[in-house]
Amino acid sequence: MQQLQSHSAAPVWSFFENICAIPHPSKHEEQLRNWIINWAQENNIACVKDKIGNLILKKPAFKGYEDKTPVILQCHLDMVPQKNNDKVHNFLTDPITPIVDGKWLRADHTTLGADNGVGMSSCLAVLADKNIEHGPLEVLITTDEETGMTGAFGLEAGQLEGKVFINTDSEQEGELYVGCAGGVNVNILLPFEKMETDITDSAYQITISGLKGGHSGVDINLGRANAIKELANVLTNLDAAPFLISSLSGGSLRNAIPREASAVIVCDAQYQNSLETVVNTLQVSLRDKYRESEDNFTVTLQPCDLPGSVLTHHCHDNLLNALASCSNGIYAMDDNFPNVVETSSNLGVITQQSGLMNQFAIQVLVRSQIEADKHQRADQIAAHFKKYDGRVAKEGNYPGWTPNPDSAIYQVMETEYTKLFDHKPKTMIIHAGLECGLFSENYPHWDMISFGPTIKFPHSPDEKIEIASVDNYWKLLKATLKAIE
Numbered sequence: 001m002q003q004l005q006s007h008s009a010a011p012v013w014s015f016f017e018n019i020c021a022i023p024h025p026s027k028h029e030e031q032l033r034n035w036i037i038n039w040a041q042e043n044n045i046a047c048v049k050d051k052i053g054n055l056i057l058k059k060p061a062f063k064g065y066e067d068k069t070p071v072i073l074q075c076h077l078d079m080v081p082q083k084n085n086d087k088v089h090n091f092l093t094d095p096i097t098p099i100v101d102g103k104w105l106r107a108d109h110t111t112l113g114a115d116n117g118v119g120m121s122s123c124l125a126v127l128a129d130k131n132i133e134h135g136p137l138e139v140l141i142t143t144d145e146e147t148g149m150t151g152a153f154g155l156e157a158g159q160l161e162g163k164v165f166i167n168t169d170s171e172q173e174g175e176l177y178v179g180c181a182g183g184v185n186v187n188i189l190l191p192f193e194k195m196e197t198d199i200t201d202s203a204y205q206i207t208i209s210g211l212k213g214g215h216s217g218v219d220i221n222l223g224r225a226n227a228i229k230e231l232a233n234v235l236t237n238l239d240a241a242p243f244l245i246s247s248l249s250g251g252s253l254r255n256a257i258p259r260e261a262s263a264v265i266v267c268d269a270q271y272q273n274s275l276e277t278v279v280n281t282l283q284v285s286l287r288d289k290y291r292e293s294e295d296n297f298t299v300t301l302q303p304c305d306l307p308g309s310v311l312t313h314h315c316h317d318n319l320l321n322a323l324a325s326c327s328n329g330i331y332a333m334d335d336n337f338p339n340v341v342e343t344s345s346n347l348g349v350i351t352q353q354s355g356l357m358n359q360f361a362i363q364v365l366v367r368s369q370i371e372a373d374k375h376q377r378a379d380q381i382a383a384h385f386k387k388y389d390g391r392v393a394k395e396g397n398y399p400g401w402t403p404n405p406d407s408a409i410y411q412v413m414e415t416e417y418t419k420l421f422d423h424k425p426k427t428m429i430i431h432a433g434l435e436c437g438l439f440s441e442n443y444p445h446w447d448m449i450s451f452g453p454t455i456k457f458p459h460s461p462d463e464k465i466e467i468a469s470v471d472n473y474w475k476l477l478k479a480t481l482k483a484i485e
Helices: 002-006 010-020 030-042 114-128 150-154 227-236 269-289 313-324 371-386 408-421 436-442 467-483
Strands: 046-049 055-059 071-076 098-101 104-107 137-142 164-167 175-180 182-191 194-196 201-209 244-250 261-268 298-304 309-311 329-333 341-353 359-368 391-398 426-430 447-450 464-466
Touching (some): 010 098, 010 114, 010 467, 030 046, 030 055, 030 114, 055 114, 114 137, 114 464, 137 150, 150 436, 164 408, 164 436, 175 408, 182 313, 182 371, 227 261, 227 269, 227 313, 227 341, 261 269, 269 298, 309 313, 329 371, 341 371, 359 371, 371 391, 408 447, 408 467, 436 447, 464 467
Parallel strands (some): 071 164, 164 447, 175 426, 244 309
Antiparallel strands (some): 055 137, 175 447, 194 309, 201 261, 201 298, 244 341, 329 341, 341 359
16 A cells, blocks of 8 residues: 555555554454554553443644534444455454555455545544644544444443534545434344255255445445345246255345355256256346346356255245345435435345254345334334244334534535535435434534545445545545634
8 A cells, every 4th residue: 555655645544554454343343442542542642442342532622723613533443344255354363455456445355444444544644643723622433333333322421522523434525424314123033944855855056146235225226136135036936846945045244235145955856957957047137137237147056965954845935935025125215315215125134043943034224314214114024024924123223314404514514625626515415324313312412424535335345445535535624624613
């Protein structure tokens, strides 16, 4: 990343290089948290870890700015760990490898962690720079945002003194975000019963791979395939042979569009040629269906070891019908903001659990700007799986962030952006979960806004950040801090 040191955002890139070197996937942020605590101590910056694991750092005002409105910069500590299937990478021990690729920075077939690592880097860069003009400043770094907003849920009232709140977790430079979707998890346990396989049968693994995946909020409108849904559809249309499912799994995160899914099926060996023909035909059909959004859609059929058991006929039918007919994707678009999704769901994960309880664990994330619509859609999905004997729990509900038409910080940032770049920024809401909605419950007086550099395809190995957009983001951040009265 040495070539980025010539950019105006060089201080940001320096911190980001350090962050990439320290593993920090969700639920495993301790190494990076300790690095920041030690860095703060070495630089005489006040730093407190609260009981949930959030960090709060404080910096006095620049000389002459002591009476300005106190400001909070906010970012999150964790990153989404996703990699391509053929990439060898351990997110608990291996560093992220940033690669400059033309005007973009990406990783080596893994997520980059620019979401929200670059925002975090900018917050640390402000703390480190003694020449940036700003009022009293606090930096809030929340823990475990990506898997449940744990830090935002656990932030207690009275811990922060600021009145203006700037979130750095948006992903399109030139846009100021004034609202976001809320979300709720629909978690399903679908029980199954097994029976022994016939030792004369053969087994095959059917795999869907090569999909782009992506963020289940900001990328849900790109028409990308959901590997779990399409695997269920392939199996439903696999009428060349009578078969039974032995195992099925797919996806890894509820907030990422699943890129891969696979199943092991068992049938009479005489049907292998027929299965291969049908699978090849279905692959051609699916590639045509997704020709505008997927360029490497792959369906494979491979012989594998015969498992000891398969689902009973009833449980086999239950599973396929539940997955194939589960609603997924966009339900409604926002009438007030062009090309913004209003309500959606993502069938993100299915795993198979065997032991005392034989069950499939399924995770669906429902998002909406409208609270009532979010719960209505979640209830519909819950009712759907209950028809197939599923046990359902709605969990992890978090509110959306309602726009404030009288926001002073919005006016400041719009003015400063226009001064810097000779045109106004776009006013937007984001179909993703920002922590702003949760913070407003304990800090209703905060005047909030969110912005960030341009990040494409977060939550997937295709994640990349536009280098020039970080320069613009950094300029706007510094100008905004100086302009706040």
